[in-house]
Amino acid sequence: MSARWMLTFTIRCEQLGVVVALFSNTMLFYLLTFKANTSYGAYRRLMFSYTIVELMYSVISVMSGMMAHSTETSFVVFDLYEGYVSRYLAPIFLIDFCAFYFTLILLLVVHFIYRYVVVCDFKKMEYFNGGYLMFWVFGSAACGVSxxxxxxxxxxxxxxxxxxLSEEFSLYYNLTMDQVVYNGPNYYICNENDECEMxxxxxxxxxxxxxxxxFSIVIMLYCGYRCCVKLNKNDKQTSCRTVDLQKQLMIALIIQSVIPIIFMxxxxxxxxxxPMFKIGLGPYVNIAMATLSIYPPIDQFAIIYVIKDFRIGVKDFFKCGKKSDNTSSSTIFTTRLSLTKSHLSL
Known part of the structure; x- marks a missing residue:
């Protein structure tokens, strides 16, 4: 039973994903540069880093052409072997996507930690300034590479x-193992008597x-929950406009967590x-590869819509520079930063 169409479907999703991601990330980069002024502080710089990594993630996704196959004892990610390098080195160009995947996930976690500090423990904001911020960004990248x-x-x-794997690759994809390069774990090694070792x-x-x-999901849920509890409290010393922007950014981060949970x-x-439970999904596990490739544009469009400054900026852009009458939330954010630290901790 041929499932070659699954590979074609995955490749088309990767191609569509990188095209739309180029547009959405370029748009967000423009908004971060011209619509989110310096009053956004470390959040703006974090978003710049996240946008750059997400754009690279999309490009590497289509360049690696990563596909997958799952059996009852293992799974592999694979690509067609073109013979440009030795078979030993070829997986490097296949799994480099893994580095960007984990870097992106960890930067998202850093976003949640940052929002938690801003809302719940402002005294620790110093850990996101200057060289500390670079530590968070490059630390995430180092973990991804590892x-x-x-x-x-x-x-x-x-x-x-x-x-x-040869029989299944021949059956589903009409490929020999000499035509592909792969990487993935083997959870069970079984003999002819069906006796397996792990x-x-x-x-x-x-x-x-x-x-x-x-663990990253747990951190995001914890930080998100604590921030929501804090923002829902009636703080008479904090302006309503400040709280409004904080809630905008919090909603943006919640969306930034829900979307990757579903798609990544x-x-x-x-x-x-x-495969740990001896469940093989065969070629249909390529649906996971497809969702990974369409994640970036969905994520960025959601963020642009939720944050008021960005939403207004898009409207102004398509109105050829005609300014909107809406109040910019950057002014609100400036008000937030002008508050004393004692006003920000309960």
Whole structure:
């Protein structure tokens, strides 16, 4: 039963994703530059970093052409092998997407930590100024690269693995294993008597990757919950306009968490976890690859819509520079920053 159409579907989603992401990220970059003034502080710089990484994420997604296959004992991400480099080095160009994936996830977590500090513990804002902010950004990138390196060395191609996968690749994709390069864990190694052993290296590496995703979700939920509780309190010393902007940014971050949970976390966790329970999704796991590629434009359009300054900026842009009468929330944000620290902590 051929499922070659799944590969075509995934590639088309990646191509569409990068085109739309180029537009949405360019638009957001313009808004951050001209509509979000310096009163946005570290949040503006964080968004710049996030936008750049997300744009690179989309480009790498289409360049790597990453596809996936899942069996009852393992999963692999793979691409067609063009022979430009040796088979040993070829997976580097396949799993570099992993580095940007985890960097993007960690930068999103940093956003939530930043909002938590602004709303609930303003005294710690110094940890997002100057060199500290660069530490957060480059620290996220370093963790993303380390995850990529872990996958490269933990899940190399093996002759036995290629033999096990050859029948399914021939059946579903009409491909031989010489035509593809792949990377992925093997949770169970079984013999002809169906007696299986669990490779410690593969399980350890995958537990690190899976727990990293789960832990990041926990941090986002905790910070989001604490911020919502704080913002819903009636603080008489904080202006209504300030609280309004804080709620805008909080809603933006909630959307920034819901969208990746649906399009990034859940699909990847299913890819990671289902073979652990001997559930094979076969070629249909490529739906996860498709959702990963369409995430960036959806995420950025949502942020542009939620934040008032950005929404007004888009309207002004398409009105050829005609200014809107709406009150800019950057003024509100300036009011927020002019408050004393004692006014910001309860």
């Amino acid at each position: 995850m990529c390196i872990l996958k490269f060395f933990a899940f190399p191609e093996t002759e036995r693995r290629s033999i096990e 490779p410690l290296k593969d399980w350890t590496a995958m537990m690190i990757l899976s727990n990293g995703l789960i 976390y859940i699909p990847i966790l299913l890819l990671f976890i289902t």
